[in-house]
Amino acid sequence: MAIKEDVETGNNSVGVEAREPLIRKERNATDEATGSHKWMVYFSTFVAVCGSYEFGNCVGYSSPTQTAIREDLSLSLGEYSVFGSIVTFGAMIGAITCGHIADFVGRKWALRISTAFCVAGWLAIYFAEGVWALYIGRLATGYGMGVFSYVVPVYVAEIAPKDLRGALTTMNQVMICSGVSVSFIIGTVLSWRALALTGLIPCAILIFGLFFIPESPRWLAKIGREKEFEAALQILNGKDADISAEAAEIQEYIETLQKLPKARMLDLFQRRYLRSVTIGVGLMVFQQFGGINGICFYVSNIFEEAGFSSTIGTITYAILQVVVTALSSTVIDRAGRKPLLLVSATGLVLGCVLTGLSFFLKVHDWAVSAAPILAVTGILLYIGSFSAGMGAVPWVIMSEVFPINIKGVAGSLATLVNWIGAWAVSYTFNYLMTWSSYGVFLVYGAINVLAIVFIVVLVPETKGRTLEEIQASSNA
16 A cells, blocks of 8 residues: 555655666667667567558548549548548547457557558458448458557557667658558559559558567566566567666566556556546547538548649648658657647648638638639648647657556557547538538647647656656656
8 A cells, every 4th residue: 555655746756866867877778779779669660550550551541542432433522421430439449449459459559450450441342332342341441440540559669768769659650641642543543453452561561571570678667477578579679789777677667557457447546547548638629620521531622622633632642641740750759749840830821721711701702713722732731731730749648658557458449539539520511611611721720729738738848758757757
């Protein structure tokens, strides 16, 4: 009981006496181990983020295929809206189960399970002759997305050294954007069935790559597989690296956490966890309700309604998001998480205002020639801003702030909230555009203003700190 109370207050002798010297040792060990010894970290990250690329394929599939699928299978707008948005229902189911799966069978097996669902889903879509096969396939790929969206950033954060963790975890979003962009671009030349088959390529890389990368050392330590924990840590750091200090700190921190009761969903609202849960879940709320999935799923139609070439606009959009996300991954460990979030959210507000203004002018037949230019500028500013921060950084922070003893259940909650928002936005977007083509963007803009306030008040800076330091301070 004393240990539990001490951990809650953040003033315990375990935390003060054990954590600080171990943190100093871990810093030295990490500094010595970086560089050429980190090739396995990079390779493991590459394999894991193929799941993120698959995620992007699933998200990007509905936009370039909308007209062709509706014509070939005679779908109504409502039926296609269900097809476009049902992926988020699957993702919600994935979100509910992903934390438990990742905690029970490990990060690697969670990735395997997710991959299997995606393979089954793409095959169902490819062979579909009616709406129900499309729905089943889309639901299955959605489940895979939901698991990938949690497990990939968590796995990467748990294997990466602190000085590379931000950049490597951001690769999650880089690959999501790449998957979306490639789907957008090749979807203009491939049939919708052929495009579905391209979703099997990252799945194949994952299936084979997972045989060659180690399990998360932190997960192995948590379940008491000490020899495998040390072996995985050694593989990631290089065979000549001294891992004793890093291993000691991880073990010490996990031993302290395991003295606490096993976390349940209701436990997340206890005082010692409330701040980290509020941060992780709150960022997911603002990421989704700021409008990204409505714009992403139906960007081709947005350009068409604004009077601009959907092909040129979509390809420009696709390239821009990859370039900006890749650039942000190179600066996140130097500029920090919070500044990127603030710059990103500000750009989202401006993008929404410009796009809303373009539709306002079009509706009232004012400055008709300027409307398409404003729409394209607004959408490109929006996606560039989202890619710079709000796309990747919430997942980075989520993977950092949750203590490992609640990471499964808290991660499931945050991912579930994310996908509920994604469904709500993607399903309602077409109907909101019918209600008011400019009003919907002003609503998204107002939500992004609230996001700026939330970031300023609650979100901490986590760059340059170990996971154990971040989690200890979040729960202090």
